[in-house]
Amino acid sequence: MARLAAQVVDSVKHEQNPKFQKSEFMQLMRQLRDGEVIVEKDDIVPKDATATTAMDVKGKGRAVVMHDEVSSLSTSSSQSHGHPPYQGSEELNAAYMEQAMDPHEAYFRQENAELTEYWNAHYTGPATRTVPTVQEKNSWHEMQRDWDAFEATTLGVKPVANYQFQTNNPYLLGDSSRTQHHAMHMSHSQRANENVLELEAAVQRDPSNAAAWFELGVKQQENEREAKAIQALERAIELDPTHLPAWLALAVSYTNDIHRLGTYNAIREWVLRNPKYEAVVSRSSLAADARGDFVGLIDVLIQMARSANQQEGGVDADVQVALAVLLNATEEYAKAVDCFLTALAVRPDDWLLYNRVGATMANNGQASDALGYYFRALDLNPAYIRARFNLGISCINLRRYDEAASHILDALVLQDSDGIQDGTGMNDARGVTSSTLWESLKTTCLHLQRADLASMCDRRDLDGAFVSSVD
Structure with missing residues (x-):
């Protein structure tokens, strides 16, 4: 007592x-x-x-x-x-x-x-009051809503990324033999023919499959849907933080989204979790530094590249890509181009790398030089929407507006083909076509003094724009 x-x-x-x-x-x-x-x-x-x-x-x-x-x-x-x-x-x-x-x-x-x-x-107010007021109810609802907007993950507490799937996906209703195991057995060339609906179906059938989320994220990158790509890739690393390709792809998306600290953190995680370079990382102070020291991280990547050159097999293309992405984030475009070209020498059929070389050259004011790399990417993958869109942007910068309109319109048609056609038309609410592409096409039409086409861009009238451009 x-x-x-x-x-x-x-x-x-x-x-x-x-x-x-x-x-x-x-x-x-x-x-x-x-x-x-x-x-x-x-x-x-x-x-x-x-x-x-x-x-x-x-x-x-x-x-x-x-x-x-x-x-x-x-x-x-x-x-x-x-x-x-x-x-x-x-x-x-x-x-x-x-x-x-x-x-x-x-x-x-x-x-x-x-x-x-x-x-x-x-502490609890007058004892006679047992029914909460309307204001208290609203306050609790707001608190619940805010709480539901976050989740605990392996990377800490963060906002919930609610990936919005397209409804009435025919691949969910039909034969699932291909979609169930695509992520484990699909080659690089086969992925060019895989559409978003198939990949979304694979993820919905197996939501805990990190590899499937990764494939979906990369496809959304190719299709110029950065927000969806980030959501899918973040889910992949939440499910499997050791999935190194997902960290590298996420760094690319963060760079495109102008999220410099996100790029740094993704590359840093890729480096720290890479078992191949434990000896190099252990000699650095990278594990204790999470403040965004780009110079220090670039230094570690350079040491990793030198270590790879001394090992059997020579150049590690992934290290070169990681270094190039980080250099893009710090706007050191000439050095980034060199790194991408080094990786391209190891992977000569990688359409992603051809596009990244072209985009980095364009960022460095070399729009004319970038065209050849975009065309090569499209030769390898004609359905590569991002390369086609980037080609259109370079044509705008070169004041070749007719070509620009044609390339951007083709990119929109390809995006549209990844949607689900129903009795009322495309379901634009799901973001099947990108507002960025529509705004770029509108800018091009105004340069061409085609106000009629510009107004169709405001309405997102793809059929009208396509017919008018052909006429």
Whole structure:
């Protein structure tokens, strides 16, 4: 009891209310803690007491009636009245119950009532109000909504990425033999023919498959849908933080989204989790630095590249890509081009690399030089929407507006083909066609002094724009 009383006193030591601190309950707790009183059978008595009455812990100058006396009173009262006490008046019954009740139980009941009243008045509002107000309900709904918008992942607590799938996907309703295992068995060339609907179906069939999410994210990159690409790639690394290609692809998307710190963190995670270069990383301070030291991370990547050159097999294309992406984020485009070209020498049929070389050259003011790399990417993958769109942007910069309009319109048609046709037309609410492409096409049409085509861009009238451009 002394130990428990000490815990009670310690737990409320910061309570400033004088009535609470000087209450009889708190005085009793202190006396129990300090050993001034003890519990003997059912009574609270002074530690050295020999009398049959307990001390007045309430401090009101009266002794507490002992249990034996109460029992005697209860017996005599019951016999003298000849009936149970509850059959008399309410006042007499209350008086009788107060006498008959265990004195300690009565004491704690009174203290409990006082403390309950104090707590209700100071912490939970008036005791009579049991129904929350409209404002409180709205506040709780807002808190619940904000809470639901976040989730705990292997990377910490972060906003929920709710990837929006296209509805009525025919690949979910049909044969699943291909979509169930595509991520494990699909080659680089086969992925060119895989459409978004097939990849979304694969993910919906197996939501915990990190490789499937990665393939979907890369495809959305190719299709110039950066937001969806980021959502898919982030889900891939949440499911499997050791999936190195997903970290590298995510760094590319963050760079395109002008998220420099995101690019740094993704490349840093790729480096730290790469078992091939543990020795190089262990000699650096990279593991302890999460502040965005681009120079330090570039330095580690250069050491990794040198280490790869000294090993059997020579150049590691992934290291060169990681270095190029990081250099793009720091706007060192000439160096980034060199890194991409080095990787391209190892992977001469990689259409992603051809596009990245062209895009980096365009960022460096070399729009004319970029065209050849875009065309080569499209030779390898004619359905590569991002390369076709980038080709259109370079043509705009070169003031070749007719060609630009044609390339961007082709990119929109390809995006549109990845949607689901129904009785009412395309489901644009799902972001099948990109607003970025429409705005770029509108700009091109205005340069061509084709206000009619520009107005179709505002309405996203793809059929009208296509027919008018052919005419």
